[in-house]
Amino acid sequence: MKNLEEVIALIPELHRDDLERWMRGALVEVAEQSGTASFSEIQFARIRLICTLRYDMDVEEETLPVVLDLLDQLHDTRQRLYTLSHAVLAQDEDVKAAVLEALAQTRRSRRG
Incomplete structure (x- = not known):
């Protein structure tokens, strides 16, 4: 599991406000661990996929x-x-x- 800060640090192109919007829109599943948002390895990979779609491929x-x-x-x-x-x-x-x-x-x- 990776917390929100780790995810943002590991994916340099990721913008915090984008990730938070994707979380609110249920594009990624968030678990809560010790009161903080955390992501499984599968969800981390999904975030990377969304970044590729959004930032590299310009998917709206x-x-x-x-x-x-x-x-x-x-x-x-x-x-x-x-x-x-x-x-x-x-x-x-x-x-x-x-x-x-x-x-x-x-x-x-x-x-x-």
């Missing part, structure tokens, strides 16, 4: 929630696919072959 402030929601959905889909892939790998060879064949048929039907 009003657009950030939409972009972050889409990225969250993409991340969730990736996690589900990872879980599904491991479930398929745990199956016997006939099931794995059937899944691979179904995927191949789907690809072929999209092409033509």
Whole structure:
């Protein structure tokens, strides 16, 4: 966990008022530890992502929630696919072959 001051010190381009606004707007999740705002490693990475979007890529402030929601959905889909892939790998060879064949048929039907 990193406190507010650590986050600001570790991300030089980050403006305190921006971070506080993102906290109020629930773009980042804040935990409270010993009466001060603190951030998990995941939230710290999210803050860095928001900084990249906002400062480097000039994504408008009003657009950030939409972009972050889409990225969250993409991340969730990736996690589900990872879980599904491991479930398929745990199956016997006939099931794995059937899944691979179904995927191949789907690809072929999209092409033509």
